[in-house]
Amino acid sequence: QKEVEQDPGPLSVPEGAIVSLNCTYSNSAFQYFMWYRQYSRKGPELLMYTYSSGNKEDGRFTAQVDKSSKYISLFIRDSQPSDSATYLCAMTVGDSSYKLIFGSGTRLLVRP
Amino acid sequence: GAVVSQHPSWVICKSGTSVKIECRSLDFQATTMFWYRQFPKQSLMLMATSNEGSKATYEQGVEKDKFLINHASLTLSTLTVTSAHPEDSSFYICSAKGRGSYGYTFGSGTRLTVV
Numbered sequence: 001q002k003e004v005e006q007d008p009g010p011l012s013v014p015e016g017a018i019v020s021l022n023c024t025y026s027n028s029a030f031q032y033f034m035w036y037r038q039y040s041r042k043g044p045e046l047l048m049y050t051y052s053s054g055n056k057e058d059g060r061f062t063a064q065v066d067k068s069s070k071y072i073s074l075f076i077r078d079s080q081p082s083d084s085a086t087y088l089c090a091m092t093v094g095d096s097s098y099k100l101i102f103g104s105g106t107r108l109l110v111r112p
Numbered sequence: 113g114a115v116v117s118q119h120p121s122w123v124i125c126k127s128g129t130s131v132k133i134e135c136r137s138l139d140f141q142a143t144t145m146f147w148y149r150q151f152p153k154q155s156l157m158l159m160a161t162s163n164e165g166s167k168a169t170y171e172q173g174v175e176k177d178k179f180l181i182n183h184a185s186l187t188l189s190t191l192t193v194t195s196a197h198p199e200d201s202s203f204y205i206c207s208a209k210g211r212g213s214y215g216y217t218f219g220s221g222t223r224l225t226v227v
Contacts, residue, residue, distance in 0.1 A: 034215055043118070043205050043218035088155060099146060100216055104155045
């Protein structure tokens, strides 16, 4: 079993839809959770960074962490074609230069 | 925000030669740098972790004599692929973590093609 599980997709939605991306994990020691967006042939770009359980909102993006269920989510409201990319969840046990454990990434396509 | 510059973005080399990839943190001091490899439509695979002034820690299965990592300063880390072969063709990405910073900042990646 992988430490972090993420549905690879692809996920295809119409423009304006609400997108829900999810990851589950098995290591209860994970404390810091991140979502990255990666366009083709580019490095990942940090979208959201959360610590422990709870919600965090930034513009059209909302990150949720449920540590009791070992489940994290990223919601994208009013999705745009420019949101089409691969979304990677990542997590680590500590904030002090611990290595990140990545999900496999979900490919998202937002249709105009 | 934190910026990591990675060069070159694309390189083609002949089999048997060596290639050096640079990763620089432009506006922060990178106490730790990570090097990843990514195959098409796959996630990032961590190759090694390096702390400034220390030897890199390699992940299981990664040949340290083939993938030489140097982190000589708080703003520069290099990955040298020695005696490259076609199977080393991949997308290599660096990531940097600064003291007190949130998240891990990634470079734009280097596409290596060995012919």
